[in-house]
Amino acid sequence: MIKKNNYEMRSGGFTEDERLLASLKQNPDWFTQTDPWRVFRIMGEFVEGFETLANVKTAVSIFGSARTKPEDPMYQRAVELAALLGKDGFTIITGGGPGIMEAGNKGARRSGALSIGLNIELPFEQHVNPYVDIAIEFYYFFSRKTMFLKYATAFVIFPGGFGTMDEFFEALTLIQTGKMKNFPVVLFGTEYWKGLTDWLAGTMLPEGKISRGDMDLLLMTDSVKQAHEYISRSVRDESWRTLQEEEARQGTRSILSKKD
Numbered sequence: 255m256i257k258k259n260n261y262e263m264r265s266g267g268f269t270e271d272e273r274l275l276a277s278l279k280q281n282p283d284w285f286t287q288t289d290p291w292r293v294f295r296i297m298g299e300f301v302e303g304f305e306t307l308a309n310v311k312t313a314v315s316i317f318g319s320a321r322t323k324p325e326d327p328m329y330q331r332a333v334e335l336a337a338l339l340g341k342d343g344f345t346i347i348t349g350g351g352p353g354i355m356e357a358g359n360k361g362a363r364r365s366g367a368l369s370i371g372l373n374i375e376l377p378f379e380q381h382v383n384p385y386v387d388i389a390i391e392f393y394y395f396f397s398r399k400t401m402f403l404k405y406a407t408a409f410v411i412f413p414g415g416f417g418t419m420d421e422f423f424e425a426l427t428l429i430q431t432g433k434m435k436n437f438p439v440v441l442f443g444t445e446y447w448k449g450l451t452d453w454l455a456g457t458m459l460p461e462g463k464i465s466r467g468d469m470d471l472l473l474m475t476d477s478v479k480q481a482h483e484y485i486s487r488s489v490r491d492e493s494w495r496t497l498q499e500e501e502a503r504q505g506t507r508s509i510l511s512k513k514d
Contacts, residue, residue: 299397303372306390310370310405313345314485317421318354318412318442328412328443329357331478335410335442336361338482345370347406350382350389354412359385372398399424408438408485413446429471430464432503436492440481441474448474465505470498 316336322329336346336358346362348355350371362369363385371386375393382389392398402409402421411422422441428434441447451474458464473484488495 296394296397299392299394300400303390303392303397303401306388307370307401307405310345310347310368312343312489313347313368313370313406314339314408314410315347315402315406315421316354316358316410316412317349317414317418318357319414319418320349320351320353320355321415322353322357322413324357329354331442332357332410332412333361333364335478335481336367337365338478339485340365340367342482342486343367344407344485345405347372347402348386349373349417350386352381352383354414356383356385359383363387372401374398403428403434407436407489408440410440410442410481410485411447413443426468426471429499430468430502435499436488436495437499438485438488438495439472440484441472442476442481444474444476465502465508467498467502467505471502 314336316332318328318332322332332354338361340346340362345368346358347370348358350359350373355371359369359371360383369385369387371382371389373382373389373391374395375391382391390401392401399421403425409421409425411418422439425434425437425439429437429439441451451469451472454464455469459466459469473481475481475484
């Protein structure tokens with residue numbers, strides 16, 4: 255279900271996110287002329303997303319770079335993991351574009367699982383990949399992000415850029431603060447992610463910006479089998495993951511409750 259193509263953006267026009275976030279100094283008339291009415295478009299995106307995905311019960315959202323080529327080993331691992339999860343009854347949700355997103359949808363198609371793509375309006379053209387069964391086009395990142403989170407039971411984060419990091423830290427924040435529960439997060443690709451996890455453990459943790467339990471909120475692996483089992487276990491037995499997450503939240507509470 256595609257609302258429109260990206261001709262306007264490729265022609266130098268503004269995306270809807272860009273219009274929404276534009277400073278009033280750039281165009282002081284935009285607010286009084288457009289912002290109150292933009293609420294209806296935002297509401298429409300949420301309604302469409304909720305209605306279209308209402309029957310999705312158990313899904314995994316897969317993230318990673320749109321620049322990953324089919325010959326890249328990570329592309330192949332994403333296909334394999336999505337297919338394995340699909341055979342286990344999981345719907346696969348991606349951003350609907352190329353690269354790792356395409357690989358996730360391809361794996362879902364290979365296993366016969368439902369394959370969903372949540373595409374986004376960008377300043378450059380991004381077509382929905384051919385392995386998507388249900389496609390929804392979004393104008394706004396925040397409404398799209400809600401769908402990734404609301405209808406998934408786990409995140410798998412393959413090597414990617416800023417957008418991938420955004421989804422990763424959003425999930426960890428929601429788990430840490432108790433907004434989402436029993437939600438496994440997998441970092442796939444130890445060589446790629448080691449620098450990040452080393453920094454979390456070697457800088458953020460010693461300085462008290464996170465607690466030790468927060469480091470247990472994610473699994474870093476190179477194994478398709480381990481990632482699959484980690485996610486499947488959370489569905490079969492919620493207690494172990496719930497306890498793990500609560501320990502992280504308790505650590506945060508303990509730090510914040512200390513008085514100077």
